[in-house]
Amino acid sequence: MNNKVLIVGAGAIGAFYGALLAKVGADVAVVCRSDYELVKEHGFQINSHDLGSWQFTPSQVLKKASEYQGKADYVILCTKMIEGLDRISLIADAVNERSSIVFIQNGVDTEQELIDAFPHNEVVSGLAFICSNRLQPGVISHLAYGKLSLGNLPGGVSEKTRHLINLFQRSGIECIGMEDIITGRWIKCIWNAPFNPLSVLSGGLATEAILKNQEELVRSIMQEVFEIASATGHPLPEDIIETNIANTYTMPPYKTSMLLDFESNKAMETEVILGNTVRTAERHKVACPHLKTLYALMKLREMQIELVNSNGE
Amino acid sequence: MNNKVLIVGAGAIGAFYGALLAKVGADVAVVCRSDYELVKEHGFQINSHDLGSWQFTPSQVLKKASEYQGKADYVILCTKMIEGLDRISLIADAVNERSSIVFIQNGVDTEQELIDAFPHNEVVSGLAFICSNRLQPGVISHLAYGKLSLGNLPGGVSEKTRHLINLFQRSGIECIGMEDIITGRWIKCIWNAPFNPLSVLSGGLATEAILKNQEELVRSIMQEVFEIASATGHPLPEDIIETNIANTYTMPPYKTSMLLDFESNKAMETEVILGNTVRTAERHKVACPHLKTLYALMKLREMQIELVNSNGE
Numbered sequence: 001m002n003n004k005v006l007i008v009g010a011g012a013i014g015a016f017y018g019a020l021l022a023k024v025g026a027d028v029a030v031v032c033r034s035d036y037e038l039v040k041e042h043g044f045q046i047n048s049h050d051l052g053s054w055q056f057t058p059s060q061v062l063k064k065a066s067e068y069q070g071k072a073d074y075v076i077l078c079t080k081m082i083e084g085l086d087r088i089s090l091i092a093d094a095v096n097e098r099s100s101i102v103f104i105q106n107g108v109d110t111e112q113e114l115i116d117a118f119p120h121n122e123v124v125s126g127l128a129f130i131c132s133n134r135l136q137p138g139v140i141s142h143l144a145y146g147k148l149s150l151g152n153l154p155g156g157v158s159e160k161t162r163h164l165i166n167l168f169q170r171s172g173i174e175c176i177g178m179e180d181i182i183t184g185r186w187i188k189c190i191w192n193a194p195f196n197p198l199s200v201l202s203g204g205l206a207t208e209a210i211l212k213n214q215e216e217l218v219r220s221i222m223q224e225v226f227e228i229a230s231a232t233g234h235p236l237p238e239d240i241i242e243t244n245i246a247n248t249y250t251m252p253p254y255k256t257s258m259l260l261d262f263e264s265n266k267a268m269e270t271e272v273i274l275g276n277t278v279r280t281a282e283r284h285k286v287a288c289p290h291l292k293t294l295y296a297l298m299k300l301r302e303m304q305i306e307l308v309n310s311n312g313e
Numbered sequence: 314m315n316n317k318v319l320i321v322g323a324g325a326i327g328a329f330y331g332a333l334l335a336k337v338g339a340d341v342a343v344v345c346r347s348d349y350e351l352v353k354e355h356g357f358q359i360n361s362h363d364l365g366s367w368q369f370t371p372s373q374v375l376k377k378a379s380e381y382q383g384k385a386d387y388v389i390l391c392t393k394m395i396e397g398l399d400r401i402s403l404i405a406d407a408v409n410e411r412s413s414i415v416f417i418q419n420g421v422d423t424e425q426e427l428i429d430a431f432p433h434n435e436v437v438s439g440l441a442f443i444c445s446n447r448l449q450p451g452v453i454s455h456l457a458y459g460k461l462s463l464g465n466l467p468g469g470v471s472e473k474t475r476h477l478i479n480l481f482q483r484s485g486i487e488c489i490g491m492e493d494i495i496t497g498r499w500i501k502c503i504w505n506a507p508f509n510p511l512s513v514l515s516g517g518l519a520t521e522a523i524l525k526n527q528e529e530l531v532r533s534i535m536q537e538v539f540e541i542a543s544a545t546g547h548p549l550p551e552d553i554i555e556t557n558i559a560n561t562y563t564m565p566p567y568k569t570s571m572l573l574d575f576e577s578n579k580a581m582e583t584e585v586i587l588g589n590t591v592r593t594a595e596r597h598k599v600a601c602p603h604l605k606t607l608y609a610l611m612k613l614r615e616m617q618i619e620l621v622n623s624n625g626e
Contacts, residue, residue, distance in 0.1 A: 201514055202613035205620075213616055217609035220602065289533065289602035296530035297610070300515035303526055307518075 002163050003027055006072040006094050008065060010039070010058075012134040013104060014078030016142055019046045019056035020171035029060035029068060031090075035137040036063055048142035051172050066093035074164055076126075077103040081110065082267040088117045095121060100160055102150070104128050106257070107272025108189045109280050111153050111182070123153045124161050125181040127188050133260075146173040151181025186229035186236055191244050192273050194221040196258035197294040200301065204263065206253035215245065217290070224288040228277060231284035265305070270298045315476050316340055319385040319407050321378060323352070323371075325447040326417060327391030329455055332359045332369035333484035342373035342381060344403075348450040349376055361455035364485050379406035387477060389439075390416040394423065395580040401430045408434060413473055415463070417441050419570070420585025421502045422593050424466050424495070436466045437474050438494040440501050446573075460487040464494025499542035499549055504557050505586050507534040509571035510607040513614065517576065519566035528558065530603070537601040541590060544597035578618070583611045 003026045007018040010030035022028040032039050043057035062068060065075075075091050087103070095101060101118055103110070104126035114123050131144040150165055152158050157165075157177035168175035178184045198210045198218070211218055222241045229236050237243075261268045274295040281288040316339045320331040323343035335341040345352050356370035375381055378388075388404050400416070408414060414431055416423070417439035427436050444457040463478055465471050470478075470490035481488035491497045511523045511531070524531055535554045542549050550556075574581045587608040594601040 198610070198613060201610050203617040203621075205613055205617050209616065209620075210613060214609040214613055217606060220605070290606050292533070293530060293603050293606040296527040297511070297514050300511065300518055300523060300527055303522065304516040304518050307522075308516075 002073040002160060003167075004070055004073045005029070006031065006065070006068055006075045007058075008075060008077045008091050008094070009079030010035075010044075011078065011080070012132045012140055013128055013130065014076070015044045015056065015134075015140050016046060016048075016130070016132050016146075017076070017078065017104065017128070017148070017168070018058065019044060019054070019140070020051075020173060021167055022056050022058070023054065023172075024167050024170045026167060027059045027070075028056075029062060029070075029072075030058040031062045031065055031068075031094075032058075033063060036061065038138045042138055045139045046142065047140070049144060050146070051142065064093070065091050068094040071096045072099050073160075074100045074102055077101070077105065079105065080261075080267070081105050081107050081269050081272040083271055087114065092117070097121070100124055100158075100164070102126055102164070104148070105272075106188075106192065106269050107276055108185050109276040110272055115153055122158055122160060124150055124158075124164075125153055125185065126150045127181070127184050129188075131254075148173060148175040149178050149181065149184050150175065151178040151184065153181065155180050155182070180234065182232075183229070183234040183236065186225065186232075186234050187240065189273065189277060190222050190225040190229070190236065190240060191248070192256075193225050193277055193291060193294075194218045195248070196256045196268075196273055197270075197298050199256040199259035200262045200268065201294070201297055204255075204259060206255055207248055207251060208253040211245070211248050219245065221290045221294070224281070224286070224291050225277060228281045228284065228286050228288065231286045232280060265309070268298070268302065270295070270302060274298060315386040315473060316480075317383055317386045318342070319344065319378070319381055319388045320371075321388065321390045321404050321407070322392030323348075323357075324391065324393070325445040325453055326441055326443065327389070328357045328369065328447075328453045329359060329361075329443070329445050329459075330389065330391065330417065330441070330461070330481070331371065332357060332367070332453070333364075333486060334480055335369050335371070336367065336485075337480050337483045339480060340372045340383075341369075342375060342383075342385075343371040344375045344378055344381075344407075345371075346376060349374065351451045355451055358452045359455065360452070362457060363459070364455065377406070378404050381407040384409045385412050386473075387413045387415055390414070390418065392418065393574075393580070394418050394420050394582050394585040396584055400427065405430070410434075413437055413471075413477070415439055415477070417461070418585075419501075419505070419582050420589055421498050422589040423585055428466055435471055435473060437463055437471075437477075438466055438498065439463050440494070440497055442501075460489075462489050462491050462494065462497050464491040464497065466494070468493050468495070493547065495545075496542070496547040496549065499538065499545075499547050500553065502586065502590060503535050503538040503542070503549065503553060504561070505569075506538050506590055506604060506607075507531045508561070509569045509581075509586055510583075510611050512569040512572035513575045513581065514607070514610055517572060519568055520561055520564060521566040524558070524561050532558065534603045534607070537594070537599070537604050538590060541594045541597065541599050541601060544599045545593060578622070581611070581615065583608070583615060587611060 010032040040061040323345040353374040415437040
């Protein structure tokens with residue numbers, strides 16, 4: 001059947017994708033720590049600009065994976081990738097021999113720990129191109145986009161992953177299988193690596209203002225990501241920088257996820273977006289002075305935020 | 314006699330150095346726009362941690378240089394180096410055939426416009442290593458340091474400049490003549506170029522925190538300045554980076570001038586410290602990706618400040 005799903009990390013991303021799967025008949029349970037009481041009682045309210053509004057009542061609402069009843073076909077990890085997150089222990093107790101482990105999370109070079117921890121399970125990498133917010137506990141607002149790319153690791157798209165893709169497609173969003181999802185991650189990174197930190201370090205500029213004023217810097221950063229991806233054996237399309245620049249000009253002014261986190265005083269995904277990129281470059285001896293500067297600056301910025309927070313200001 | 318001095322820009326730096334010259338008998342007039350009325354009536358109160366407190370009553374208090382009575386031996390320009398500043402028109406009306414034009418201002422590659430505008434006058438470049446503030450109109454607080462380096466352009470130290478150096482020395486501060494003051498400017502730049510922007514872009518960290526956490530980035534930036542200075546024919550001492558790093562570790566945590574401006578919502582000296590450095594690098598075909606990243610980020614940061622200010626937030 002392959003219709004038992006456990007979403008671990010039912011925030012703006014996880015609850016939305018879980019709600020889509022439930023809509024097309026999957027049995028969707030959630031691990032949901034912060035809004036546990038409210039969600040257990042009332043489920044989620046999903047308000048989507050494109051897909052309408054509906055109630056999502058998970059089959060099980062859990063505080064942790066070990067409470068899961070049954071055998072999950074797909075354990076879908078959707079937490080934010082912040083420092084100190086232990087992905088293995090978040091999901092291990094709900095993983096059985098037949099579970100596919102799907103992670104819909106940001107960043108590059110994040111797959112190996114899952115592959116190593118679950119050598120007998122399919123591990124599926126997911127990329128979400130989505131704009132959704134958790135407006136209040138239990139209420140998810142899906143503002144725009146929603147596309148999902150899925151692919152098995154180290155490559156290919158299994159039959160079981162195809163089944164999951166079909167479920168998502170039937171739910172009304174675009175979902176594609178990628179034979180080389182690691183390349184897909186670098187494709188996402190080439191946009192995230194400039195715009196996420198620049199939006200924060202500029203003090204809050206949207207994508208349009210950044211690009212209009214410092215296109216050369218954006219291109220230099222993208223060029224470094226391009227070279228790093230090539231060095232890892234995942235070359236990106238030759239025209240990807242031009243395409244990204246052109247597409248970003250046509251987007252409405254957009255606040256990056258890092259900027260939204262910054263503005264809400266939440267932890268940012270600096271390490272998986274910039275840190276892992278820089279470390280990959282170093283392993284492959286690719287120079288990346290622009291990325292290194294951004295990464296160091298983000299670490300300083302985070303340090304200053306911590307100082308202010310710890311002073312109670 | 315060479316004792317008639319006009320200070321143009323009598324702020325925390327200009328009023329302090331003017332007050333020192335007046336203390337040793339020079340006839341010191343000031344152009345002082347923002348605090349004009351108060352200074353005309355009461356002069357300046359100087360409170361120096363090292364040199365005590367005294368009253369400085371300028372011989373003339375002027376709104377603009379054209380009001381100056383007499384023939385200035387030294388026209389000393391001390392304004393902040395912000396965008397749109399027209400240095401020539403600020404001083405031209407008070408410059409006579411015998412005036413030395415002295416500028417005690419930040420930045421590199423700032424001399425040519427003065428040399429071109431006043432081809433028959435001595436042009437003297439000055440570097441102040443000082444920590445002083447204008448606490449309120451007419452009151453200058455000199456907190457620490459104070460050393461001044463002076464040198465003629467394009468090089469050497471003229472007799473008339475020696476005379477000025479002597480006046481400053483007699484007033485109680487350290488003042489030295491530099492045969493190659495342009496090299497002196499690069500020596501100051503190698504410290505300013507990393508610490509000024511990093512303090513702002515980090516959101517307000519002092520020098521110590523920056524250095525402790527991102528020493529490698531600081532060194533990379535200093536290395537670029539080192540190479541740019543060499544390319545212009547003004548090589549810096551081989552050990553300058555080590556010396557700067559070691560000295561900064563021994564300094565008390567220090568807020569840079571750019572950070573102080575940033576925190577007071579004042580214009581920052583981004584163009585003369587970073588912009589001119591990057592443009593000099595480009596002219597001499599020296600790669601400087603770290604400096605370029607910082608410069609672009611500072612331009613974005615300034616743009617965002619402008620947006621916020623213009624929204625009245």
